[in-house]
Amino acid sequence: MMRIPEKGASEEELFAAMQDFRSGDLPWRDGRVFGYTFDGGQEVEKVAKRAFTEFLSENALDPTVFPSLLRFENEIVSMAAHHLQGDADVVGNFSSGGTESIILAVKSARDHARATRPEVKHPKMLLPVTAHAAFHKAAHYLGVEVLPLPVDKQTFKADMKAAAELLDDDVILIVGSSPSYAHGVVDPIVELAAMAKARGVWMHVDACIGGFLLPYFRKLGHEVPDFDFSVDGVSSISMDLHKYAYCPKGASVVLYRNGDLRKHQLFATSRWTGYTIVNTTIQSSKSGGPLAAAWSVLRFLGEDGYLDLARRVKQTTDALTAGVEAIDGLRLLAQPEMSLISFVADDVNLFQLADLMRARGWYVQPQLSFEDYPANIHLSVDPGNHGFEKPFLAALADAVSEARAKPKADLPMLAEQVRTFFGSMPPEAVTEDVMAKMLGLAGISGEGLPGDMAEVNTVLDALPPAIRERLLTLFVNDLFVQPGD
Ligand SMILES: Cc1ncc(COP(=O)(O)O)c(C=O)c1O
Numbered sequence: 478m479m480r481i482p483e484k485g486a487s488e489e490e491l492f493a494a495m496q497d498f499r500s501g502d503l504p505w506r507d508g509r510v511f512g513y514t515f516d517g518g519q520e521v522e523k524v525a526k527r528a529f530t531e532f533l534s535e536n537a538l539d540p541t542v543f544p545s546l547l548r549f550e551n552e553i554v555s556m557a558a559h560h561l562q563g564d565a566d567v568v569g570n571f572s573s574g575g576t577e578s579i580i581l582a583v584k585s586a587r588d589h590a591r592a593t594r595p596e597v598k599h600p601k602m603l604l605p606v607t608a609h610a611a612f613h614k615a616a617h618y619l620g621v622e623v624l625p626l627p628v629d630k631q632t633f634k635a636d637m638k639a640a641a642e643l644l645d646d647d648v649i650l651i652v653g654s655s656p657s658y659a660h661g662v663v664d665p666i667v668e669l670a671a672m673a674k675a676r677g678v679w680m681h682v683d684a685c686i687g688g689f690l691l692p693y694f695r696k697l698g699h700e701v702p703d704f705d706f707s708v709d710g711v712s713s714i715s716m717d718l719h720k721y722a723y724c725p726k727g728a729s730v731v732l733y734r735n736g737d738l739r740k741h742q743l744f745a746t747s748r749w750t751g752y753t754i755v756n757t758t759i760q761s762s763k764s765g766g767p768l769a770a771a772w773s774v775l776r777f778l779g780e781d782g783y784l785d786l787a788r789r790v791k792q793t794t795d796a797l798t799a800g801v802e803a804i805d806g807l808r809l810l811a812q813p814e815m816s817l818i819s820f821v822a823d824d825v826n827l828f829q830l831a832d833l834m835r836a837r838g839w840y841v842q843p844q845l846s847f848e849d850y851p852a853n854i855h856l857s858v859d860p861g862n863h864g865f866e867k868p869f870l871a872a873l874a875d876a877v878s879e880a881r882a883k884p885k886a887d888l889p890m891l892a893e894q895v896r897t898f899f900g901s902m903p904p905e906a907v908t909e910d911v912m913a914k915m916l917g918l919a920g921i922s923g924e925g926l927p928g929d930m931a932e933v934n935t936v937l938d939a940l941p942p943a944i945r946e947r948l949l950t951l952f953v954n955d956l957f958v959q960p961g962d
Pocket of ligand 1 (some may be wrong): 573574575576577579609611654655657658683684685686687717
């Protein structure tokens with residue numbers, strides 16, 4: 478077991494060690510990563526870091542003792558509401574990220590239904606299968622059932638005919654994405670919101686990834702579907718600032734049409750012996766750093782800065798979209814409406830392709846199949862990728878050729894074996910031993926992180942969702958363990 482060292486180390490020693498820890502991390506600053514990070518450039522990072530450290534130790538637990546943090550939050554929310562065409566009635570809060578904003582919105586919808594529709598005993602949310610996984614987490618935490626809503630197989634947008642059929646008296650919340658992460662398309666928000674309004678149901682728009690960028694695309698003259706508070710029937714919107722607003726992580730907002738809806742988000746308790754608790758978010762004590770940094774970055778970049786960055790993102794997305802389509806054997810899965818691209822391959826293995834790109838120094842994100850929606854490769858384009866279009870597309874074409882010339886022939890066999898041996902197992906029968914056998918089939922020892930991911934992704938892809946979930950839980954349960962001496 479590791480212990481707290483008896484004597485403190487020097488700053489130099491620590492920073493050298495941390496630099497060393499970093500050697501295996503994704504090198505996100507060099508334009509070769511298409512996910513996880515959103516690079517607004519060095520100047521933005523400098524301002525964000527300064528503001529973050531300036532307010533690092535202040536605590537946003539109690540807005541009355543640090544009015545600076547209350548001011549940051551109210552000003553950020555106001556800018557966000559204006560950006561999404563909200564009026565003076567719109568209110569909201571700053572949260573730690575998209576997942577927290579979504580959990581808060583689902584809680585508000587649930588508690589609003591508890592107050593206004595007490596006859597609903599088993600609340601459900603109508604959720605497109607393309608909506609972010611955070612809604613499933615919210616459903617799990619909050620006791621709301623998910624009614625999965627299919628999407629059109631060509632456009633990947635919520636199927637309105639299916640929505641009308643699925644809607645029942647227990648639905649308290651309808652969700653649409655603007656756009657979805659996986660395929661980068663905007664759901665029919667106007668239609669979904671009209672359906673919600675007609676039934677007196679809460680409508681949440683998940684604009685975590687797109688809410689900030691889409692209005693700038695519109696200002697640049699590109700067509701953007703209506704998705705924000707201008708749409709009648711929209712009750713709440715989640716929008717992350719740590720994505721296309723280029724703020725450091727720990728920055729999102731959840732906005733409500735009015736304070737009457739938002740009050741269901743708040744939590745107050747006086748049933749203990751300590752200080753007064755009234756929380757706007759799930760977190761209680763929280764650093765002022767993300768708030769100060771987000772406020773600073775919004776004001777540092779301003780509309781002209783964001784428009785410049787949006788222009789770059791659009792150019793790069795267009796170049797990559799056209800470039801991917803031009804590579805023999807690759808096909809776009811959906812027509813991207815923002816800056817998120819997903820593509821499939823006709824005759825090469827996508828998981829092998831992702832590894833071959835990694836070997837060439839590029840990070841692309843494999844996404845597993847789900848029901849009859851196919852596995853694909855996802856690219857989230859950010860301004861840091863601007864200027865890297867040509868080398869990326871050349872590497873991609875090269876990787877496709879290599880995957881075609883030297884296919885990992887064992888992958889389809891592996892998928893078949895996994896399906897045969899484990900596909901119909903009840904999830905609870907998947908123990909650590911069974912997991913070791915599955916990974917053993919893929920030639921993975923279970924020690925630490927695997928290098929090539931094609932085998933792991935093939936195993937996961939071959940399994941039904943409940944077994945995947947079980948396997949991932951066991952794997953991560955083994956990953957976060959105490960280091961040896
Ligand atoms: C559409 C959408 N919603 C929600 C989330 C979750 O956000 P976070 O990772 O900040 O919790 C994401 C993340 O990519 C997203 O793209």
